Amino acid sequence: xxxxxxxxxxxxxxxxxxxxxxxxxxxxxxxxxxxxxxxxxxxxxxxxxxxxxxxxxxxxxxxxxxxxxxxxxxxxxxxxxxxxxxxxxxxxxxxxxxxxxxxxxxxxxxxxxxxxxxxxxxxxxxxxxxxxxxxxxxxxxxxxxxxxxx
Numbered sequence: 001x002x003x004x005x006x007x008x009x010x011x012x013x014x015x016x017x018x019x020x021x022x023x024x025x026x027x028x029x030x031x032x033x034x035x036x037x038x039x040x041x042x043x044x045x046x047x048x049x050x051x052x053x054x055x056x057x058x059x060x061x062x063x064x065x066x067x068x069x070x071x072x073x074x075x076x077x078x079x080x081x082x083x084x085x086x087x088x089x090x091x092x093x094x095x096x097x098x099x100x101x102x103x104x105x106x107x108x109x110x111x112x113x114x115x116x117x118x119x120x121x122x123x124x125x126x127x128x129x130x131x132x133x134x135x136x137x138x139x140x141x142x143x144x145x146x147x148x149x150x
Contacts, residue, residue: 032099034145035084037137038076040091040119060128061091071122076115081106092137100149107146110136 041057061068072093073083080102084094097103109115116134123130136142 032097032103034097034103036095036097036142038093038095038115039135039137040072040093041133041135057091057128057130064126067126068123071126071128072119075118075122078102103145104149107142110134 068091069086072086072091076093076095077083080098082096082098084096086093095106097106106115109118116132119132119134120130123132
C-alpha cells in the first residue's frame, strides 16, 4: 500500500500530520430527528417474582431472536418511527422519530399504555404469553423534547 503525503498546508493552517480521513457534513434543510430507547422487561421479574416468568422471557428471546425482532418491529414501527437496533441479550429497543407528529403520537401511545398493549399482542401472536413492563430509558430527554415542542 503506497504512502500518501498530506497536501501542503493552506495559508494560515498549521503544518504537520493530518488525519487520514477528514469529513465535513452540512444540511440546508432543518429536519426533526429524535432517538430514544425502550426497555421491555418481564413484569414478574420487575416485580421481584423472578420464578418462571423472568426466565421464560429470556429463554424465549434467546431461542427466537427473529420472532422477537419481528414482534418488536410490528408493534412499534410506523410512519415516521423506525426501530434502529434491538440489543441482544435483553430487549432494549432504540427508536428514531423522524418528525414531530410521530414523536408526539408515540409519546401519547406510550403514556396511555397502547405501546405496551401492542407489544404484548405481537408477542402473544408469536407464542409468548407474558406481561411486560415497558419504560423509556432516557425519559428526561423525552420530556425536555416535549417541552420544546409544546
